[in-house]
Amino acid sequence: MTPRISPDRRRLRAALAGPVLWLALCGAPVLALEAVPGSPVGATAAAFPLLAVAVLVRGRWPLVALALPVAPSLAITLDLFTVAYSPALAVFGYLAGVRMPRARPALWCFAGLAAGALPLTAVVGRTVWPWFSFLLTLLINVVLPWLLGRYRRQYAELVRTGWQLAARMEREARAVAERTRLRERTRIAGDMHDSLGHDLALIALRAGALELAPELSAEHRAAAGELRAAAGSATERLAEIIGVLRTDDEGAPRLPAGESIPRLVERARASGMTVTLEQPDDAAGDGLPAMTGHALHRVVQESLTNAAKHAPGAAVRVRITREAEELAVTVTHPARPAGPAPAPVSGGSGLVGLDERVRLAGGALRAGPAPDGGFTVSARLPTSGGTPAAPLRGTETSATGRELAHARQQVRRRLRQTLAVPFALLAALVVLMGLCHLLTPSWTVLERQSYDRLRPGDARSRVESVLPFLALDAPPDGTPPPPPGRSCVYYGVSPDSADAYELCFAGDRLATKRVARERPRR
Secondary structure: OOOOOOHHHHHHHHHHHHHHHHHHHHHHHHHHHHHOOOOOHHHHHOHHHHHHHHHHHOOOOHHHHHHOOHHHHHHHOOOOOOOOOHHHHHHHHHHHHHHOOOOHHHHHHHHHHHHHHHHHHHHHOOOOHHHHHHHHHHHHHHHHHHHHHHHHHHHHHHHHHHHHHHHHHHHHHHHHHHHHHHHHHHHHHHHHHHHHHHHHHHHHHHHHHHHHOOOOOHHHHHHHHHHHHHHHHHHHHHHHHHHHHOOOOOOOOOOOOOOOHHHHHHHHHHOOOEEEEEOOHHHOOOOOOHHHHHHHHHHHHHHHHHHHHHOOOOEEEEEEEEEOOEEEEEEEEOOOOOOOOOOOOOOOOHHHHHHHHHHHOOOEEEEEEOOOOOEEEEEEEEOOOOOOOOOOHHHOOOOHHHHHHHHHHHHHHHHHHHHHHHHHHHHHHHHHHHHHHHHHHHHOEOOHHHHHHOOOOOEHHHHHHOOOOOOOOOOOOOOOOOOOOOEEEEEEOOOOOOOEEEEEEEOOEEEEEEEEOOOOOO
16 A cells, blocks of 8 residues: 655655756756867856746746757757757656646647748758758657656546546446345345235135134134234235335236246246256255245346347256255356357346345355356355355446456557657658658759859858758768868759869858869778
């Protein structure tokens, strides 16, 4: 059992969670300032106040906390992957998935970041390839943690809902079982009325004969008359009580009074069932208490009815044995034979009523699937009067297992979706990169006439006016790095050529231009 946490300790944990999280996230910017050469000091140092604000608003505005590290990350690199901010993006993405009840705002945020990064990388970097790196980083470093956080939230909600529904179904099942037991007790009272009414009628009849016997004295005849009147009055009171107990939809008994088990089996065979009865002579129902006899009849009757409903055409085996002061009855049938499925039947309370009938007779009932896939109903009944046994939990309808199985199925489905979404986005990204790889060579070609008009010393603004909108993402293989203090961009000579025009700038002036030839790597 999980120990309960006191409210004071819970508040202390909540108060310490923010500072601890901020200190943990600040380790990455410190590492970037010390160990990553060329890292912008301003954008990296801004992580300390930005992360503090993000930690403060992570509960109420999780998307704001997630968006705060994005801007300085883009200031450092258009790829979005930075040592200083990548842990913060993953953590706040996960927290956004845990805390946000709806997924649509986060999806709109991710779509907005992806759409806004495309013109940014195209204008600043003059190439679209950093945008694909941005998308890959966004997918792995932000979207995937968000999906994991959302999966955790959905898992908790499903488990909580499953337990609540299981508890409600359990209460309803107990109420149904209690109503079934009361109905079964009413039926038992009706059976007792039939037998006791018959006996009381015989007593009244014999008392009436004694009342008219001339050889008895007047005192004895008066006593016989009183006995007859008392028996008649008891019969009327018994009928009134049973009439109150019976429900409106319960009619008179439909089975012959005192029907034996062999007769019940014969009627089942006459209806088309295949029934085998194993009943030794010493296991006959003669001399059994009334409650035991009725319970035995009901066990066989209910078992044959269930077999006819749920396994039509299957051979049923009824076995009755008698051991010392106990009578054992077992009814088994295999799984339904191959063929068209039977029509759906309603039920679920028959075994509950049967268990109540056996329990009140002082016996015990077991019902469940058989090893061969069929079903077995077994009961042990006393051959002499017995006290009612405690009700067996095995015969009650419990919804807990079914509801938990449904909850686990829902969780597995959510997990499959959580794993499928990143793979689908990654596949779409690969396809988009392939299309871009096929199309961008024609967008990065610098015309020969434009290249010839360029002169070293031209202003950068004049040079950029004749350049294509996109540049190559990398120089040809074997191209030496640019000299210190110069930045070089490369444009294609033709869509089919691996060579490129190299334009190097010193400040805002064109310093050199040349054709960079591809050289094989050694």
